Amino acid sequence: MIDTRLTKHIQNIASSKAVAWCIAHPFLATIAYVALVSAFFLAFPQTDLWVSGLFYSQTDGFWAQHNPFLQKVRHLGPYLVQTIAICSVAILVIKLLLPGRPPIVPLRKPVFLISTLILGPGILVNSILKDNWGRPRPRSIEEFGGELPFQPVWKMTDYCERNCSFTSGEGAAGIWLVTMAFLVPASWRKAVLAFVLPLCLILSINRVAFGGHFFSDTMLSWGLTFLVILSVYWLLYLKKPPLMTDQGLDEWFTRNGRRLRRLAKRLLVRLRQALRGSGSAQSES
Template identity: 55%
Template sequence: MYRETLRDGMLQAARWAARRPFAATGLYVLLVSALFLVLPQLDLWASGLFHDPQAGFFAQDEPFLRRLRHLGPHLVQLVAGACVTVLLVKLLLPGRAPLLPLHIPLFLLSTLILGPGLLVNSLLKNTWGRPRPNMVESFGGDMPYVPVWLPSGWCDTNCSFVSGEASSGMWLVGLAFVVPKDWRLPTLAFTVPLCLLLSVNRIAFGGHFLSDTLLSWGLTLLVLLAVHRLLFVAPPAWARDAALDETLTRAGRRLQERVVRAALRGYAAARRFVAMFR
């Protein structure tokens, strides 16, 4: 009876989260924040799993894990580069149809800038001042442990709260928002484990606490959901594919006209220069 009640409750919670993903993610962020504010020792325990008092954080001496750390940024650059290429091709060849519906690169680039870029790396990591695990006294450093959401002056820039790698990993999971329906499960089957590996890897390096990772996932997912609603669910007139196509087409044609005018001016200047020596 207890198991059936628990199962039914979990199913109802899953259905509610599926119907209200933004509210569910916001609740997740609140619950994770409350958990680590009440039980900060969870952070120290999780980091301690990867730390030896004599050798330090073991991942720092593992070549494979060091290479794994760079996989996430490379994939992010690859996806972002593909998005920029789609927009540039449309801008340089305005008469042709875009390679992809233009709301897709707009979604991916805007969420990358707003989530991992502005919210995580610029606002939180550079202003909150939370020392990384390898900086705190419990793991051989000289700084105190600082709880989540508590601004401090112990770290000046590029600090622990929250995790940039975890944010980038969750952003890659966001590819499932834009791929065709038949590709969503395979996309999630690749990006979710990758996000977990990249995030745990940073904990193993002593670069982030568990709370940094869990909160980074939630905050980045909030950005993805908000922008997805704006561009996919209830897009304003300017964000619809036809309007985006028209905007880039006009911009591309203006660019072409300016290039032609600049080329003609250069040609005329070259002719005048040559005439001086006749």
């Protein structure tokens, strides 16, 4: 009994130290995560087939994709991402159109959200990896009723031309929702993560169940996208001096918003003059 308690106590201490180290060194921890996941799936590629096989049957194929509830779950992720992105853009546009008023929220927040979404799920995952690595999706390979051979992670092939399996766009979008935890007050972060992280897992596994991605695709998307998030956060908030400041963004949008209003007024005056000239010409004729 004493030995068991001592072992558990040591394990708890080791676990706490590991978590504390990851929190203190997020870049290194995330790089280590990507390296370990890559090494594991390269050493044991059959793991991908085994996980996908849990959701496949010879008669129904990937049966989860026919479930109406799971189909709605799939659309939940893009809906949340689009809603956050639209709200972020709207905040910047409102500040540009109403330059004399203070912004709804500090402007680095919408800039952080938009830039991480574009650079992570947008450019890195969907434009660079998915369109160039050529990994066939599970439902397209021979083991699951398709015609193409299975390909391991990080292997560039020409079996798929664009929008391929490696890596997962849904997995990237799911982990991108973690950006909200970077921006809320510290007292809210655990609550946000308690909602976002399980949701990310559900959205990602849902795509594996549909035969749209391998499990390795989703796990690597999490790590790669999180690296982008950490990098942008460092540039905007931790770097000394930061790449941008709330005051600097406020001044930039105020200055350019006023220029835009002056330009709009000049265009409106010219339009009125053109309409008057057109009206005078018609009356004379």
